[in-house]
Amino acid sequence: MEVEPVVRSGEVTRTHTEVRERAARIASGLAEAGVSQGDRIAVVMRNDISYLEVFAAVALLGAVAVPVNWHWRGGELEHLLRDSSARLVIVHTDLLPTVAAHLPDGVDLVEAAVPEAVAKAYGLAPHRLPPSGEHATLQSWIDQAQPWPHPPVPAPLGLIYTSGTTGLPKGILRRPTSPEQSRRLVELVFDAWRLRPGMRSMIPAPLYHTAPNTHAMLGLAGGLDLTVLPRFDAEETLRLIERHRIEHVQVVPTMLVRLLGLPAEIRRRYDLTSLKVILHAAAPCPAEIKDRIIDWFGPIVQEYYGGSETGPVVACDSDEWAAHRGTVGRPIADAGVRVLDGAGRPVPVGEVGEIFLRPPSAWPDFTYVGDDGKRRDIDRDGYLTIGDLGFVDADGFLHLRDRKNDMVISGGVNIYPLEIEQCISGLAGVADVAVFGIPDPEFGEALAAHVQPLPGAPLTEEDVTRHVRSRLAGYKVPRVVVLDDHLPREDSGKLFKRRLRERYLSGEAGEAGEARGAATARSRRVAAES
The missing domain is CATH 3.40.50.980 (Rossmann fold)
Structure with missing residues (x-):
């Protein structure tokens, strides 16, 4: 029965x-x-x-x-x-x-x-x-x-507001769908996320975000057995996976970091063999974190990339990620990807440009509430930009480089903070990190890194600087390093860098003012060393 x-x-x-x-x-x-x-x-x-x-x-x-x-x-x-x-x-x-x-x-x-x-x-x-x-x-x-x-x-499928990481949230109103379109949408998401009817799936992220909301509502339509966590807790997640024999869980990278932060004896305490898929998205996942999760659970880690506007557009499994290290995947279904330069021209394979995504045809079209012009502005012949930079490799796999708004231009050189954040994430004792540009009178912008240590970790600013200098070019070493008890990150994993940057832009006294002075001195020193 x-x-x-x-x-x-x-x-x-x-x-x-x-x-x-x-x-x-x-x-x-x-x-x-x-x-x-x-x-x-x-x-x-x-x-x-x-x-x-x-x-x-x-x-x-x-x-x-x-x-x-x-x-x-x-x-x-x-x-x-x-x-x-x-x-x-x-x-x-x-x-x-x-x-x-x-x-x-x-x-x-x-x-x-x-x-x-x-x-x-x-x-x-x-x-x-x-x-x-x-x-x-x-x-x-x-x-x-x-x-x-x-x-x-x-x-309409819904009206969902973006996180507002760079300003006030904007509303994304999706068009109504026919019963046939709704059926195709369920099939698309189930295929992209490796779901099947009757599967025991867990949602630990807040339902006000696009991915968990879509997961839940299409899960109801598609017959998923759903476990919805009131609030993410690392050990409780493991306990419930064991208790309900969960087969599929969708997470964001910060959750993976917290799971890995559990003591080894706690991680070994639970039977997690029911898991068939660990799906992650919403924010870049540092390569070292992904390596450790795959070592722990095996090659069951799936990744996808898209936006609230586009739905899932590219995806990859563990083997594809290992063969194209750092990729977020290649197009699913009838979706497409283009990487364009500032003039709207395609860039060569391997060259960084602005990413434009063509959503799968099953994903409903949308407009921004009260601003159809903004919707037109992000469209290039049916391909939409959500503000990310990256490149496509020779095999068609997309790699993210950074957010367009986050790119730092220092002394005329383009610097991508994401690369530096992923480098710092590999340093022992780091729980979270944000790298961003701050004003510098000589170079225009300088790099600042706010680093959240793991509880009790004996981490210093010098440790961070030394780690980056040993792995990246001198001009990528942050001029300012601040150890921060807590970084303003959304539950979806998105980081509110503007809240950190505003400390420096507003001319606040104290730490920000001292940091700007240090940035200038360090900029000159590192430039000379480079």
Whole structure:
């Protein structure tokens, strides 16, 4: 007898049938609240099965779900709620005060109960959990509403906002898909991510990001057995892989670093032999980290590359990565890649240029909310740029060099911080690193490296400088090295370098001012040595 797949989070487990039944009741509640086709519904919730039910409910009405990074405050949150024209916001009760403080006029609130697993994962105080009694609740709809009786209405796949690593987040509104396009989309993602119906898959990343959100919603459509973590924890991830015999997990490189940071005796404690696929993306993975993960789990590591705008475009397995070390893959399905120079001309094989991606035909087209011009600006004959630089090797495998906005020009020389970050990541005692350009009066820009040591690691600034100098050219040695307790990194793995760079651009006193002075002196010294 075939077992129906389930969705589980914490100690709560629901079959797909139960999830769809609850979603149909939420849809009726939304309709009673005045939501109709095309309305935008913002979702400010942590990882929870109800998160998936809300998205499924919104889709039934032909409305548009807008996942919101619940970490956002102030301007970022207010911008999203206004820019998306949100008709209604569904929010976990403990996050209600923050959302209410930035709620535009005329926008309604619906409260979602905080499940026990989320409260435990985030250490939430009990007094923050009960509903306020001032708004409708998801649970009241589930308890009282009749299931939505009508067929699903065609709707956009969703409206998702970028992380805003270089400015305010921009909304990516995908076009509606027909049933046939939806079927092809599931097939595309399953093939690119090495999934199959019934597979036991884990989602440890926040559902407000594109990849885990796509994984969850297409997983429901494609019959995956889903384990959704309320919050990533390295040892808990291993424990749940063993407990639920997980076969597939999608992670970001920072999670791999934290898994490798566990003591050897803890890593050996769990039976992880059920795993067939470890999938990673979202941020560059240092080669040494990937080597160690493959040594640990075997050649089951898959990688893909794309963006929220394009979906997965290229992919590679462990063997392909080893044969083309550093690659993020080659095109999947009918996708394509071009690398162009500043004039829009193709560059020779192996030469760095701006990467343009042609999404697979199954991936829905999009526009930026309120800015069709920005959508046109990134398009070159159907190939889209998401701002990355790289090259294609002789066998057609794409290699990333850096973000276009992150490239540093020092004394007229182009420097790619990603190469230096990956070098520093190989130094013992390094947990995380960010390399970026800061103002320099003589050379225009100089390199700064902010390095987060592992707890208790006896790491010094001189260790970092010495390590880079022994492996890279002198002009790539950071002129400023700062040991930082915490780097501002998104849960998706993306680094907010602008927040670090702003310390130097704003003319702040103290560390930043001293660092700029040191940068000038070091720039002259290293230039002379080079």
